[in-house]
Amino acid sequence: MPLSDDQPHTRTRLPVGEQPSSQPTQRQARPLRTLLTVLVVVTLLIVAISIANRGKADPGSTGSSADRAAPTAPTGAGPAPSGDQPVGTTTNGIGSGYPHTDQGAQSAAANYAVAIGSADMFRTDSRHTIVSTIADPAAAPALQSRLDQGFGGDTASRYGLDAQGRAPKGLTFVSRTVPVGTKSTGYSDADTKVEVWCTGLTGLAGEHSVQPVTTTWFTLTLSLHWTGSDWKLTDFTSKQGPAPMPGDQQAATADEITGAVQQFGGFRYAR
Numbered sequence: 001m002p003l004s005d006d007q008p009h010t011r012t013r014l015p016v017g018e019q020p021s022s023q024p025t026q027r028q029a030r031p032l033r034t035l036l037t038v039l040v041v042v043t044l045l046i047v048a049i050s051i052a053n054r055g056k057a058d059p060g061s062t063g064s065s066a067d068r069a070a071p072t073a074p075t076g077a078g079p080a081p082s083g084d085q086p087v088g089t090t091t092n093g094i095g096s097g098y099p100h101t102d103q104g105a106q107s108a109a110a111n112y113a114v115a116i117g118s119a120d121m122f123r124t125d126s127r128h129t130i131v132s133t134i135a136d137p138a139a140a141p142a143l144q145s146r147l148d149q150g151f152g153g154d155t156a157s158r159y160g161l162d163a164q165g166r167a168p169k170g171l172t173f174v175s176r177t178v179p180v181g182t183k184s185t186g187y188s189d190a191d192t193k194v195e196v197w198c199t200g201l202t203g204l205a206g207e208h209s210v211q212p213v214t215t216t217w218f219t220l221t222l223s224l225h226w227t228g229s230d231w232k233l234t235d236f237t238s239k240q241g242p243a244p245m246p247g248d249q250q251a252a253t254a255d256e257i258t259g260a261v262q263q264f265g266g267f268r269y270a271r
Contacts, residue, residue, distance in 0.1 A: 086268040092133045095268045098231050100189070106182040106271035108231040109194035109222040114266060116220070116236070117177025117200055121151045123165035136225045136232035143233065160204055160211050171206035172258045174213045182271050189226060191234075196220045197242070205257040213257050217243035 087107065089097040095111045098104040112134045120126035131144045156165055159173065167173035183195045198220060203213035219242070223235040252260070 084270050086270040090268075092129050094130070094133050096133075096230055100226060100231075102184050102187045102192070103271045105187065105192045105224050105231050106184055106194050107269060108224060109196050109220075110179040110182050110269035110271065112222055112233050113179055113196040113198055113220045114177050114269070116147075117175060117198065119165075119173055119175040121147065122156050122159070122161055122173070122175065124148075124152065127151060134233045136227060136234045139225075139232075139234040143235070159202070160209075167204055171204045171209055172261060174201050174203055174205050174257065174261050176201045176261070176266065178266075179269055191226070192224050192231075194222050194224060196222065201261075205261065206254050209254060212254075217241055 084099065084103055084107070087095045087097050089095070094115050095107070098108040115121075115130050115134055118130075120130060127147060128144065131140060131147060135143045156163070160168055160171070161173060165173075177198050177200045180197045180199060182197070185193045185195060196219065198218055200216045200218065201213055202216065203209070204211040205213050218238055218240050221237045221239075222233055224231045225234045226232075
């Protein structure tokens with residue numbers, strides 16, 4: 001029998017644990033959960049875009065390949081490797097025909113330093129050939145006399161070489177200069193001085209050597225004169241250092257040093 005609206009209404013009270021949860025609370029939880037999900041997705045997208053763009057080149061960069069190959073060095077890092085290609089001509093195995101420029105003078109100085117520090121300087125005939133090749137004709141006699149005293153006689157015997165600059169049987173004489181960098185001082189079209197920072201290898205490689213190959217660090221200052229067709233040496237001085245701290249590295253065996261000297265050739269240098 002249906003009840004009329006005039007009948008009194010009855011309210012049923014459930015136990016506290018069985019009462020349904022509040023609907024407004026559920027409606028507040030859903031927007032908060034949605035907001036957190038959106039923030040996570042946006043963050044992941046930003047990280048992914050950053051990683052993807054990290055390996056891309058700057059679209060605004062229009063420099064040539066040569067510009068990218070020789071970038072400007074950061075402040076305080078010293079000059080970046082740069083300069084002209086090595087000269088394409090040689091005289092008696094030594095580069096010649098250097099440009100009449102500051103870079104040309106530095107290139108000549110680096111190559112002359114290699115020649116002065118080579119094992120050929122300990123043999124009279126090859127030493128005279130080197131001096132006649134790199135020296136200014138006006139300065140050649142004085143340089144020849146000075147270098148004969150510096151590389152012959154007592155110097156050769158101190159390294160265990162004979163009068164002709166030959167090593168004892170079974171041993172290999174090593175004398176090699178490696179330029180690390182060059183610096184021009186007081187450049188002019190006629191004369192200039194170039195400092196060449198070098199490391200060098202000197203000694204006898206082989207079994208039972210009493211003069212093992214060692215490394216040295218030194219700086220050569222070469223005075224050069226423009227002869228009208230090339231830069232030529234007029235004088236040079238040498239001083240020790242600057243020498244870096246030696247690394248914690250095991251020394252090579254005598255056979256390894258001998259093999260390296262025989263297998264690895266030197267270079268012609270350009271600034």
